[in-house]
Amino acid sequence: MADTYQLSSASLDALFTAIQGDGRRILAPTDRDGRTELNPVRNPGEVARDYIQTTMSAKAAVFPKVEQLLSYTLAKGQVDLVDPEPQAVPTVVFGIRPCEAGGFAALDAVFNWDTRDKFFNARLDQLAVIAVGCTRRDEACFCTSVGGGPGSVKGSDILLTPWSEGFLAEVLTDKGRALQALAPKGFIPAPAVDKAALLVDVPAAFDQPALTAKLPALFDAELWGNQALRCIGCGACAFVCPTCVCFDLQEEADGQSGRRLRSWDSCGHSLFTLHASGHNPRANQGARWRQRVYHKFSYYPDRYGMLGCVGCGKCTRACPVDMNLQEHLLEAARS
Amino acid sequence: MDLNEKAKQLLEAGTVQAVLGFEPGTHGAPRPAFARGADQAARLVSGPGCDQNLASYVTRAPVKRLGKLAVLATPKVLRALLQLMAERQIQEQDVLPLALDAAGQVVELATAQAMEEHLALEPDPVSTQDRELLDRLGRMTRAERWAFWQGELSRCVKCYACRSSCPMCYCEHCTMDCNRPQWVPVPSHALGNLEYHMVRSMHLAGRCVQCGDCGSACPVGIPVHLLTFNAEQTVHAQFGQRAGASAKLDYALSTFRPDDKENFIR
Numbered sequence: 001m002a003d004t005y006q007l008s009s010a011s012l013d014a015l016f017t018a019i020q021g022d023g024r025r026i027l028a029p030t031d032r033d034g035r036t037e038l039n040p041v042r043n044p045g046e047v048a049r050d051y052i053q054t055t056m057s058a059k060a061a062v063f064p065k066v067e068q069l070l071s072y073t074l075a076k077g078q079v080d081l082v083d084p085e086p087q088a089v090p091t092v093v094f095g096i097r098p099c100e101a102g103g104f105a106a107l108d109a110v111f112n113w114d115t116r117d118k119f120f121n122a123r124l125d126q127l128a129v130i131a132v133g134c135t136r137r138d139e140a141c142f143c144t145s146v147g148g149g150p151g152s153v154k155g156s157d158i159l160l161t162p163w164s165e166g167f168l169a170e171v172l173t174d175k176g177r178a179l180q181a182l183a184p185k186g187f188i189p190a191p192a193v194d195k196a197a198l199l200v201d202v203p204a205a206f207d208q209p210a211l212t213a214k215l216p217a218l219f220d221a222e223l224w225g226n227q228a229l230r231c232i233g234c235g236a237c238a239f240v241c242p243t244c245v246c247f248d249l250q251e252e253a254d255g256q257s258g259r260r261l262r263s264w265d266s267c268g269h270s271l272f273t274l275h276a277s278g279h280n281p282r283a284n285q286g287a288r289w290r291q292r293v294y295h296k297f298s299y300y301p302d303r304y305g306m307l308g309c310v311g312c313g314k315c316t317r318a319c320p321v322d323m324n325l326q327e328h329l330l331e332a333a334r335s
Numbered sequence: 336m337d338l339n340e341k342a343k344q345l346l347e348a349g350t351v352q353a354v355l356g357f358e359p360g361t362h363g364a365p366r367p368a369f370a371r372g373a374d375q376a377a378r379l380v381s382g383p384g385c386d387q388n389l390a391s392y393v394t395r396a397p398v399k400r401l402g403k404l405a406v407l408a409t410p411k412v413l414r415a416l417l418q419l420m421a422e423r424q425i426q427e428q429d430v431l432p433l434a435l436d437a438a439g440q441v442v443e444l445a446t447a448q449a450m451e452e453h454l455a456l457e458p459d460p461v462s463t464q465d466r467e468l469l470d471r472l473g474r475m476t477r478a479e480r481w482a483f484w485q486g487e488l489s490r491c492v493k494c495y496a497c498r499s500s501c502p503m504c505y506c507e508h509c510t511m512d513c514n515r516p517q518w519v520p521v522p523s524h525a526l527g528n529l530e531y532h533m534v535r536s537m538h539l540a541g542r543c544v545q546c547g548d549c550g551s552a553c554p555v556g557i558p559v560h561l562l563t564f565n566a567e568q569t570v571h572a573q574f575g576q577r578a579g580a581s582a583k584l585d586y587a588l589s590t591f592r593p594d595d596k597e598n599f600i601r
Contacts (some may be wrong), residue, residue: 035556055554056492065492066522141362173337229397233500236554237490250521261520264492271512284397320500320552322366323386 002120004151004190008166011186012044016094018182023147024128027061029054038093052138053314057242058096061263062123063107069119069249071259073151092179094130099143099312101131101155103242109304110245119262128175131156132167140313142326152198154335172314174226197328205326208297208307211333217299223335224293225286227328230321233285235266237292237323239317243308245273259276262297267291293329338407341433341441343376345405348434351431356393357385367392371401381407381435388546390415390502394424410457411446411546414579415502418544420447421584424505447582454580460545461564468561469568484562486524488532490555493523497549497559500536503542503555503578510534532562540566541587598600 007015019026020042029048030039036051037060039278050101055167071082074217104262111120134141134150143149157176160167172179180187238244251258265272268289282288300308309325316324336344342354353371356379360366364512365384370376390412392398406412413432419425432444435455444450461469472480495511510518511531520527533559543563550560571577574587591600 033433033556055556066524068526125537168470225397232391232496232499232552234496234552235492235494236496236552239494240554243550248521250517252520252522261524266494269495286397316361318521318554320496320548322360322555324361326362 002129002159002170002172003194005170005171005180005187006165006190007160007162007186007188009044011183011188012166014162014186015179015183016041016043019092019179022182022307023093026092026094026246027058028094029096041094044113045090052136052141053097053312053317055314056240057075057103057312057314057317058093058100058101058129059107059242061091061127062120063111063245063247064265066082066261067224069262071257072312073257074255086119088122088126090126091123092128093131095132096129096151097312098150098154098156098159099132099141099148099310100242101129101159101313102148102152102279103310104129104155105306106243106304106308107299108309109300109306113145126175127180129155130158130160130176130179133161133195134200134202135162135198137202138313138317138334140316140326141202141297141311142205142322143311144202144204145326145329146208146307146311150202151203153194158260161164161191161195165199167194168198168224182289201222206330206333211329212301212307214333215294217248217334218332219290219294224290224331225284225330227323228284228286228289230284230311231268231289231323233268233270233288234320235264235268235326236318236320237325238268239264240314240318242308242312242314243296267295289323293325297329336441337439338381338433338441339376339377339541341443342370342379342405345431346370347378348401351405353537354379354405354407354433355389355398356407357381357387358464369398369401374536379407382437385409386499386551388415388502388544388548390411391500391548393398393430393505394502394505395421400431401480403429403431405431405433408434408444408450410454411460411544411548413444413454414460415546416546417447417582418503418542418584419452419505422503422542427582431455444541451581461545464565465492465547465561468558469564470596472561472565481516488528489525490533491523491528492555493521493527493531496552496554496594500548500552501539501550502546503539503544504535506510510538517597532559533571535559536562537565539563541570541574541576542578543567 010216025040027038028041029036029051030046031048036048037054037056073080138152158175159170172176246265247262250261274280296308345351353369355369357365358368358378365380367387367389370379379496388411389406427447434442434444437440445454519530545564545567550558553559570587576587
């Protein structure tokens with residue numbers, strides 16, 4: 001059960017100062033050069049005021065677009081392997097939406113599936129999330145269809161809900177309590193408040209369990225190929241997605257030394273499943289688009305007991321050809 | 336005849352098997368759409384926001400398999416189709432461009448000549464805003480320009496939306512996807528991003544039809560189209576030809592002329 005407080009704007013200022021005094025950086029949505037993205041900030045005044053979502057997700061804080069996993073040198077027949085310790089910067093992500101905060105669990109499911117990924121875990125350990133609930137939405141949002149909501153507490157250490165008194169602050173986890181302890185005076189016990197009334201209403205658009213149950217039988221349906229006719233096969237959807245976890249491993253080496261890098265990859269790219277033999281089991285964009293949907297709505301529930309989608313709508317907004325995910329899921333649900 | 340009537344007529348008569356145009360998408364904003372039967376002709380729209388270069392679809396295998404295609408042809412689509420003809424990727428009879436006149440009536444441009452004549456009436460494709468940006472970049476010192484692009488390209492995540500949206504990026508197997516050997520680093524680190532965008536702009540020099548769709552497609556807002564615009568304009572300044580002006584265009588960077596003014600090449 002969360003402890004609920006009221007947090008004034010002045011107290012938020014003090015909290016930002018205290019967090020930085022504790023040696024942590026704060027990443028928050030900022031409006032720079034006409035784009036709203038997560039950037040390091042010093043005080044709440046720098047945080048964007050009027051945004052629904054950032055374009056890119058917060059996953060880069062735990063799963064950067066490129067990271068070095070190891071390096072080596074070769075000399076006189078000897079291999080000198082350097083197994084680097086992760087350099088995790090203590091970070092507070094502020095102002096992401098509850099949907100996106102819930103997305104870290106989907107990354108965790110893969111990075112801790114069998115081998116515990118030390119790079120991911122080091123960053124996650126050093127990360128705290130202060131999400132801000134939604135008072136606005138757009139057509140791309142569908143959190144409530146996938147188990148979330150504009151005030152969902154999943155994945156947040158502290159959830160703030162904008163309120164006439166500043167914010168309603170729910171302190172949810174030990175990490176949240178540790179943040180609170182940095183500036184405890186600002187957290188004043190809140191009177192009973194109807195939180196839902198402070199948030200935007202996002203009606204559920206489809207019955208996700210029914211869709212998940214239906215997908216295996218739709219595998220060979222023409223639907224996917226027809227939907228994908230418009231898809232141009234770029235990776236924008238995967239790279240802005242807070243839960244897309246697929247990566248590529250690349251060796252950059254010459255005769256004397258090398259390094260192994262992990263970088264984001266996308267199932268939308270034709271090269272993603274290309275075998276060394278030349279065979280590609282997902283030979284066309286229809287199969288690749290289907291994989292995107294199935295991985296999130298069929299394989300994730302099967303394997304991890306959760307969805308691989310939080311309904312944030314980033315993919316829909318970033319798509320150059322408007323492959324609106326919710327709309328295509330609705331079409332599948334109705335077919 | 337307006338676009339919806341014309342699409343219906345063409346599909347009913349079997350003259351084409353699909354009409355590629357636009358339909359209202361999320362927030363009502365137009366997005367590419369294929370009308371594949373007369374009953375779908377009514378959903379096509381035209382007008383403001385119908386900006387995407389639909390020519391990027393005509394070389395795709397699943398689209399080719401639909402059969403003969405009519406395509407709503409804005410000037411940038413026409414330039415791309417002509418350039419695709421010049422590069423022998425499509426033939427005149429593969430695609431029927433449908434241009435709209437000022438009254439919204441369809442003008443069928445069934446031949447390359449008709450397309451060229453129609454385009455000749457169009458103004459310079461580069462917008463005032465892009466012209467200003469190009470001029471600003473041109474006035475920068477080399478160090479300033481380097482800093483500008485380093486800053487911009489640092490945001491690149493290599494989603495390849497610029498490549499995927501480009502009508503001239505039709506290669507089945509892109510150099511970026513070659514891994515035996517690996518010509519260009521795959522990760523989106525500084526070197527990988529720089530090499531990718533350099534290769535892309537060099538490969539489009541003399542071929543870029545200046546539609547700007549690569550820049551519009553970029554999810555992180557990098558003005559990547561300025562790179563290819565600049566390369567294209569350099570080729571125009573040096574060789575006097577413009578991509579997308581004609582279906583019979585020799586590629587400047589791979590064509591030798593006996594009367595070349597430069598001596599080093601003889």
